[in-house]
Amino acid sequence: xxxxxxxxxxxxxxxxxxxxxxxxxxxxxxxxxxxxxxxxxxxxxxxxxxxxxxxxxxxxxxxxxxxxxxxxxxxxxxxxxxxxxxxxxxxxxxxxxxxxxxxxxxxxxxxxxxxxxxxxxxxxxxxxxxxxxxxxxxxxxxxxxxxxxxxxxxxxxxxxxxxxxxxxxxxxxxxxxxxxxxxxxxxxxxxxxxxxxxxxxxxxxxxxxxxxxxxxxxxxxxxxxxxxxxxxxxxxxxxxxxxxxxxxxxxxxxxxxxxxxxxxxxxxxxxxxxxxxxxxxxxxxxxxxxxxxxxxxxxxxxxxxxxxxxxxxxxxxxxxxxxxxxxxxxxxxxxxxxxxxxxxxxxxxxxxxxxxxxxxxxxxxxxxxxxxxxxxxxxxxxxxxxxxxxxxxxxxxxxxxxxxxxxxxxxxxxxxxxxxxxxxxxxxxxxxxxxxxxxxxxxxxxxxxxxxxxxxxxxxxxxxxxxxxxxxxxxxxxxxxxxxxxxxxxxxxxxxxxxxxxxxxxxxxxxxxxxxxxxxxxxxxxxxxxxxxxxxxxxxxxxxxxxxxxxxxxxxxxxxxxxxxxxxxxxxxxxxxxxxxxxxxxxxxxxxxxxxxxxxxxxxxxxxxxxxxxxxxxxxxxxxxxxxxxxxxxxxxxxxxxxxxxxxxxxxxxxxxxxxxxxxxxxxxxxxxxxxxxxxxxxxxxxxxxxxxxxxxxxxxxxxxxxxxxxxxxxxxxxxxxxxxxxxxxxxxxxxxxxxxxxxxxxxxxxxxxxxxxxxxxxxxxxxxxxxxxxxxxxxxxxxxxxxxxxxxxxxxxxxxxxxxxxxxxxxxxxxxxxxxxxxxxxxxxxxxxxxxxxxxxxxxxxxxxxxxxxxxxxxxxxxxxxxxxxxxxxxxxxxxxxxxxxxxxxxxxxxxxxxxxxxxxxxxxxxxxxxxxxxxxxxxxxxxxxxxxx
Numbered sequence: 035x036x037x038x039x040x041x042x043x044x045x046x047x048x049x050x051x052x053x054x055x056x057x058x059x060x061x062x063x064x065x066x067x068x069x070x071x072x073x074x075x076x077x078x079x080x081x082x083x084x085x086x087x088x089x090x091x092x093x094x095x096x097x098x099x100x101x102x103x104x105x106x107x108x109x110x111x112x113x114x115x116x117x118x119x120x121x122x123x124x125x126x127x128x129x130x131x132x133x134x135x136x137x138x139x140x141x142x143x144x145x146x147x148x149x150x151x152x153x154x155x156x157x158x159x160x161x162x163x164x165x166x167x168x169x170x171x172x173x174x175x176x177x178x179x180x181x182x183x184x185x186x187x188x189x190x191x192x193x194x195x196x197x198x199x200x201x202x203x204x205x206x207x208x209x210x211x212x213x214x215x216x217x218x219x220x221x222x223x224x225x226x227x228x229x230x231x232x233x234x235x236x237x238x239x240x241x242x243x244x245x246x247x248x249x250x251x252x253x254x255x256x257x258x259x260x261x262x263x264x265x266x267x268x269x270x271x272x273x274x275x276x277x278x279x280x281x282x283x284x285x286x287x288x289x290x291x292x293x294x295x296x297x298x299x300x301x302x303x304x305x306x307x308x309x310x311x312x313x314x315x316x317x318x319x320x321x322x323x324x325x326x327x328x329x330x331x332x333x334x335x336x337x338x339x340x341x342x343x344x345x346x347x348x349x350x351x352x353x354x355x356x357x358x359x360x361x362x363x364x365x366x367x368x369x370x371x372x373x374x375x376x377x378x379x380x381x382x383x384x385x386x387x388x389x390x391x392x393x394x395x396x397x398x399x400x401x402x403x404x405x406x407x408x409x410x411x412x413x414x415x416x417x418x419x420x421x422x423x424x425x426x427x428x429x430x431x432x433x434x435x436x437x438x439x440x441x442x443x444x445x446x447x448x449x450x451x452x453x454x455x456x457x458x459x460x461x462x463x464x465x466x467x468x469x470x471x472x473x474x475x476x477x478x479x480x481x482x483x484x485x486x487x488x489x490x491x492x493x494x495x496x497x498x499x500x501x502x503x504x505x506x507x508x509x510x511x512x513x514x515x516x517x518x519x520x521x522x523x524x525x526x527x528x529x530x531x532x533x534x535x536x537x538x539x540x541x542x543x544x545x546x547x548x549x550x551x552x553x554x555x556x557x558x559x560x561x562x563x564x565x566x567x568x569x570x571x572x573x574x575x576x577x578x579x580x581x582x583x584x585x586x587x588x589x590x591x592x593x594x595x596x597x598x599x600x601x602x603x604x605x606x607x608x609x610x611x612x613x614x615x616x617x618x619x620x621x622x623x624x625x626x627x628x629x630x631x632x633x634x635x636x637x638x639x640x641x642x643x644x645x646x647x648x649x650x651x652x653x654x655x656x657x658x659x660x661x662x663x664x665x666x667x668x669x670x671x672x673x674x675x676x677x678x679x680x681x682x683x684x685x686x687x688x689x690x691x692x693x694x695x696x697x698x699x700x701x702x703x704x705x706x707x708x709x710x711x712x713x714x715x716x717x718x719x720x721x722x723x724x725x726x727x728x729x730x731x732x733x734x735x736x737x738x739x740x741x742x743x744x745x746x747x748x749x750x751x752x753x754x755x756x757x758x759x760x761x762x763x764x765x766x767x768x769x770x771x772x773x774x775x776x777x778x779x780x781x782x783x784x785x786x787x788x789x790x791x792x793x794x795x796x797x798x799x800x801x802x803x804x805x806x807x808x809x810x811x812x813x814x815x816x817x818x819x820x821x822x823x824x825x826x827x828x829x830x831x832x833x834x835x836x837x838x839x840x841x842x843x844x845x846x847x848x849x850x851x852x853x854x855x856x857x858x859x860x861x862x863x864x865x866x867x868x869x870x871x872x873x874x875x876x877x878x879x880x881x882x883x884x885x886x887x888x889x890x891x892x893x894x895x896x897x898x899x900x901x902x903x904x905x906x907x908x909x910x911x912x913x914x915x916x917x918x919x920x921x922x923x924x925x926x927x928x929x930x931x932x933x934x935x936x937x938x939x940x941x942x943x944x945x946x947x948x949x950x951x952x953x954x955x956x957x958x959x960x961x962x963x964x965x966x967x968x969x
Contacts, residue, residue, distance in 0.1 A: 181229025
């Protein structure tokens with residue numbers, strides 16, 4: 035090994051100075067310069083050689099220097115030799131610590147690189163959704179897949195939603211909600227994305243939901259795989275390698291700078307040497323900062339000190355380490371904004387601030403702030419900014435003194451050295467923490483990925499696999515690392531897999547995708563889809579195979595089920611009697627059933643309604659219209675409307691007669707799912723049409739019979755009323771008079787019979803009473819058969835009399851309401867309403883169990899209506915009608931009203947009473963007599 039000439043020149047210059055200066059003025063500590071210079075040289079030999087040479091020259095210079103060699107000179111040289119040995123020993127320890135740090139960093143970076151390569155090899159990226167914080171972290175590969183620059187993802191849900199294709203957003207959100215709500219449902223979905231440049235890509239997203247002890251979803255970790263292009267992963271991997279190399283170079287430069295700065299002072303060297311041996315993290319930061327602060331207080335000869343870090347959110351300085359201050363002082367100065375005190379001013383100016391005397395400084399205009407310093411005895415303050423390697427201000431290094439001082443430039447240089455080291459330490463601690471979090475994140479992504487991941491060496495020995503791969507195969511990770519990867523593949527699929535792997539080894543392809551069967555631990559086969567890629571070393575030697583494995587057993591089952599459903603659908607279509615075909619969105623026949631084919635063969639010359647697969651049905655219709663068949667025009671318009679989505683379904687009946695027979699068809703057009711075409715069916719409805727024609731003829735005959743029946747019913751009712759009137763007259767004018775005569779004669783016999791014949795008188799009296807009762811009953815019967823009041827005083831008086839007689843006879847409370855009754859009202863219409871009233875009240879008495887009855891008689895310019903309402907128990911009218919048990923009284927009322935072209939309606943339901951409504955129109959002459967106009 036050779037030592038650069040600079041070291042020898044410095045050693046020679048120091049030796050010359052030592053020879054020329056008198057013994058009392060020599061500075062043996064200058065020999066430390068070549069020793070410190072060896073710190074920039076690699077290896078331990080340069081430091082040992084220069085340290086030994088400097089030690090030897092120290093004593094040689096003492097021997098040849100002018101002046102007397104006194105005990106003081108010897109002691110001075112001895113102490114310098116000890117210090118030179120200590121400095122050389124510390125430099126050796128520093129070099130050893132630096133080498134250990136570089137080695138551990140290289141090992142960690144190598145592990146991270148392998149993991150990144152494994153994740154990037156098959157062109158998929160990762161995402162980490164912190165659900166409580168609503169923060170999403172995308173890996174650079176995910177951002178690249180989505181067309182974003184590295185760091186371009188905003189980390190929020192809405193940004194993701196904007197990038198997903200609008201047609202796929204709803205389904206992606208639905209599956210995500212199911213995955214969050216149900217632990218047994220994983221998020222797996224193929225969807226499209228729209229990149230910022232407008233290009234559309236397909237990706238496969240799959241994720242696992244992590245939950246807390248209560249089962250709440252707290253995190254979703256998953257992968258996004260670009261299933262459009264796989265080659266882009268290699269470019270991303272190269273970019274990651276360059277980034278890592280750049281970071282390694284930056285770290286190496288930072289460590290070299292730290293080594294140079296450690297040479298400034300022995301105390302600082304000791305502290306920084308201990309600092310270099312620590313494992314950096316956020317947990318070790320506070321105690322290390324306190325050690326650095328102790329060193330700064332010693333170097334700067336201050337009485338107090340603190341280190342403050344800048345809070346990025348508030349922009350204030352917060353104390354993270356302090357020495358010599360009481361708690362109340364720390365609480366007062368714990369958050370320092372820009373412009374407050376020495377530290378706040380240094381933060382505002384971004385440069386060091388030195389205050390010789392706080393009592394006279396214009397910076398401390400705030401009396402409360404100045405008093406806090408004076409109360410603890412602070413007189414002078416030096417605030418030195420802390421910056422990272424990029425020059426960004428991250429905090430403040432502050433030393434405090436009890437007496438006014440003028441700090442020298444050497445102390446300031448040492449403070450600058452410590453400040454740089456503090457800034458470097460804080461940045462390295464944050465970097466180390468970030469790297470560990472990144473490595474932990476990638477490790478969790480590998481372990482918790484929903485897809486199975488396996489890594490093998492070039493001979494196919496399994497090196498590493500995740501839990502999903504273990505779940506697919508049924509083996510544990512310990513069992514799998516002892517097996518060959520090919521032993522998991524079904525024997526019938528191994529030959530194909532071996533051929534594809536050989537193509538990877540020969541670099542004929544960079545990756546392959548294949549569907550295989552695996553043999554699980556239980557021996558049962560499972561279908562998987564493998565995406566296999568290979569990683570080569572810089573020398574071209576194969577290193578690893580990376581396999582991304584997806585369980586597609588359920589998909590295979592679904593495919594078989596789909597095939598069986600297809601066969602079933604074909605059988606169902608062929609079993610239909612209708613002629614069915616399927617048109618695509620252009621109107622081309624893409625599928626037909628067997629009846630359609632048979633009809634097409636029989637009618638091969640008829641191109642208007644039938645065709646073979648591949649024919650354009652719309653063109654057939656257009657040619658028929660061009661030939662003059664206008665019946666096809668609405669059919670063509672209907673099919674085009676369904677195809678265009680303007681109409682949901684279309685159906686039409688059309689004749690297709692031949693000289694031999696008349697035939698009709700029903701055409702029905704229904705859309706397929708997602709407007710992929712239409713289903714068109716022709717059903718032969720000739721039999722139905724012939725039946726309809728027959729039914730139409732029978733319907734006309736039935737209507738004529740119905741009209742005759744209604745006419746006969748009206749005549750029968752009129753004859754019945756005429757007979758009632760005749761019987762009533764006979765009973766009233768003849769029979770009743772003769773019975774009354776008998777009653778009078780019986781009373782006369784009593785008056786002429788002697789009193790001794792008391793028994794005979796009693797019988798005669800009883801017979802007279804019975805004759806009177808018979809007379810009364812005959813009069814009531816005559817009134818019921820034909821109320822004479824209808825003819826003499828009208829409907830209103832007849833109704834009032836009958837209701838009063840009904841109330842007296844039954845004890846039911848009744849109420850009659852009459853309004854706008856016309857003065858001219860024909861006897862037949864009045865009789866009709868009167869008979870409805872009689873039948874309604876008889877039904878109330880016999881069936882209703884009512885306590886109150888309201889009778890309304892209402893007139894209008896069109897007619898007269900009657901309403902009888904009771905509060906009885908009612909009945910289920912639908913049930914009575916369905917059983918065919920409609921009463922004769924109801925039928926009679928309905929027939930009477932219908933004979934006069936009126937309307938009859940019954941409203942009732944159980945436990946809610948009954949209402950009978952009858953309305954008869956006024957005759958033309960009655961309308962004129964009442965001053966109205968005919969309706």
